[in-house]
Amino acid sequence: MNYVSYASAMTINKNTWWVNARKSGVYTHMLRRMIAQIDALLSHHSKIHLLRFDLHQCEFTNDNKQITDFNRRLFERIKNHYSVKRIGFIWMREIEKAKQQHYHYVLFIDGHKIQYPATILKWAAEIWEFMDGSRYTPKNCYYQIGRNDHQKL
Numbered sequence: 424m425n426y427v428s429y430a431s432a433m434t435i436n437k438n439t440w441w442v443n444a445r446k447s448g449v450y451t452h453m454l455r456r457m458i459a460q461i462d463a464l465l466s467h468h469s470k471i472h473l474l475r476f477d478l479h480q481c482e483f484t485n486d487n488k489q490i491t492d493f494n495r496r497l498f499e500r501i502k503n504h505y506s507v508k509r510i511g512f513i514w515m516r517e518i519e520k521a522k523q524q525h526y527h528y529v530l531f532i533d534g535h536k537i538q539y540p541a542t543i544l545k546w547a548a549e550i551w552e553f554m555d556g557s558r559y560t561p562k563n564c565y566y567q568i569g570r571n572d573h574q575k576l
Contacts, residue, residue, distance in 0.1 A: 426451045436462065438573060453515065460511035460531055465570045467509055470534035473566045474543060478551050479525040479558040489554060490514055490526055496550045497530075501543065505536045523557070540565045 427448035433440050435458050442449055464471045480489065498510050511531030516524055530543070537543070548559040568575050 440576075453513070457513045457529070460513055461568075461576065464509060464511045464531050464533075465568075468533045468535065468570075470567055470569045471511075472532045472534040472537040472540070473568055474530045474532070474540045475564040476528055476544065476547060477525055477560040478528055478547075478556055479560065480523065481555065481557040483524055487516060489556070490516070490528075493547075493550055493554060493556075496554075497543075497547055500546050500550075501532065504542070505532070507533050507536055509533065525558075534567050534569075538567065 428442075428451050429444050429448045431441060431444065433442055433449075433451065433454060435455055440454070440458070442454065461471065461473075478490070478493065494512065501507060501510060509532075512529060514526045514528045516526050532543075544561045548561070551559045566575065
């Protein structure tokens with residue numbers, strides 16, 4: 424069951440996380456999954472690179488096949504180029520009033536191999552446009568996060 428929280432903080436794995444849940448709330452199970460992805464990668468790497476962007480579609484679809492294909496293509500490029508074994512990610516599909524859905528997307532990668540997102544952002548744009556996505560919106564939201572840097576997280 425999807426539980427929506429409007430609280431400004433959540434405690435997960437004995438850590439308190441401040442969240443922006445004012446307007447529409449947050450789905451707690453999705454937040455827990457995102458934190459689990461981060462924890463899993465930080466258990467293997469002492470720092471991770473977190474990259475967030477949006478992917479817009481031209482028209483409504485009933486499934487998430489396009490984002491699945493996007494993941495496969497992007498991960499293949501990242502793994503081949505950077506020789507990484509683990510890639511974490513989370514995405515959320517959002518449908519606006521105009522019925523043009525888009526995805527909020529976050530990628531988690533070994534922070535020792537990737538320090539700046541320019542190449543990955545370029546690949547993401549190329550792949551999404553090739554797949555007939557209407558717009559690719561880089562947010563320039565990226566962070567290098569150390570294993571014990573809870574404040575930055």
